[in-house]
Amino acid sequence: xxxxxxxxxxxxxxxxxxxxxxxxxxxxxxxxxxxxxxxxxxxxxxxxxxxxxxxxxxxxxxxxxxxxxxxxxxxxxxxxxxxxxxxxxxxxxxxxxxxxxxxxxxxxxxxxx
Amino acid sequence: xxxxxxxxxxxxxxxxxxxxxxxxxxxxxxxxxxxxxxxxxxxxxxxxxxxxxxxxxxxxxxxxxxxxxxxxxxxxxxxxxxxxxxxxxxxxxxxxxxxxxxxxxxxxxx
Numbered sequence: 001x002x003x004x005x006x007x008x009x010x011x012x013x014x015x016x017x018x019x020x021x022x023x024x025x026x027x028x029x030x031x032x033x034x035x036x037x038x039x040x041x042x043x044x045x046x047x048x049x050x051x052x053x054x055x056x057x058x059x060x061x062x063x064x065x066x067x068x069x070x071x072x073x074x075x076x077x078x079x080x081x082x083x084x085x086x087x088x089x090x091x092x093x094x095x096x097x098x099x100x101x102x103x104x105x106x107x108x109x110x111x112x113x
Numbered sequence: 114x115x116x117x118x119x120x121x122x123x124x125x126x127x128x129x130x131x132x133x134x135x136x137x138x139x140x141x142x143x144x145x146x147x148x149x150x151x152x153x154x155x156x157x158x159x160x161x162x163x164x165x166x167x168x169x170x171x172x173x174x175x176x177x178x179x180x181x182x183x184x185x186x187x188x189x190x191x192x193x194x195x196x197x198x199x200x201x202x203x204x205x206x207x208x209x210x211x212x213x214x215x216x217x218x219x220x221x222x223x
Contacts, residue, residue, distance in 0.1 A: 009153075032210060034210070036212075042216075043203060043214040043215060043216050043217055044156075044203070044205075044212075044214040045214070046211045046212065046213075049210050049211070051210060090155060090156065094210070098161075098169070099144050099161060099163070099207060100158060100161055100169075100171065101146075101158065101212070102158075102172075103148075103155040103156040103157075104155055105153060105154060105155040106155050
């Protein structure tokens with residue numbers, strides 16, 4: 001079984017601050033991990049992925065994430081945050097070779113200008 | 114430019130009616146997905162299709178079926194819709210490890 005937990009339903013911060021959105025996962029083998037973003041009223045867009053190799057991965061829009069096997073986490077980071085980063089962010093896990101993704105419930109980020 | 118289309122974008126049906134949601138992609142991707150998104154629940158996988166006539170259940174397949182007769186099209190069918198199937202439905206196709214999502218269909222079942 002595989003699962004993803006995003007413990008923060010809402011995060012609010014000021015423009016210019018550093019943002020870090022938390023994601024933890026449960027999976028017995030090596031996971032593939034992803035972040036997607038959903039802007040208000042829109043569909044989901046791919047941000048970045050971790051498959052193997054470097055534990056810090058960079059994605060689009062200035063985001064990066066760090067894979068930490070020791071505590072089963074894959075946190076999303078960006079500095080500085082901009083008001084246009086306000087959106088809902090989803091962490092997802094793919095385990096095994098069946099191409100099925102499990103998504104977390106998402107974190108709604110509000111960046112105040 | 115990678116594009117996934119969904120029709121219709123909005124749909125209102127009465128309980129017990131049949132529903133057909135269509136998804137198309139012009140990228141010849143083999144793998145396609147249907148998800149539903151409900152407030153506070155994230156995205157839940159309904160079905161995955163690995164290619165024509167090669168479909169597999171996701172996490173919540175009950176009450177749904179799918180059809181994929183051409184690689185470019187993937188349909189989601191609700192036979193006798195229920196009120197708890199009111200949701201936003203997203204289709205996606207996959208290239209490599211990345212999924213490309215359609216704009217979504219907002220379905221209301223009264």
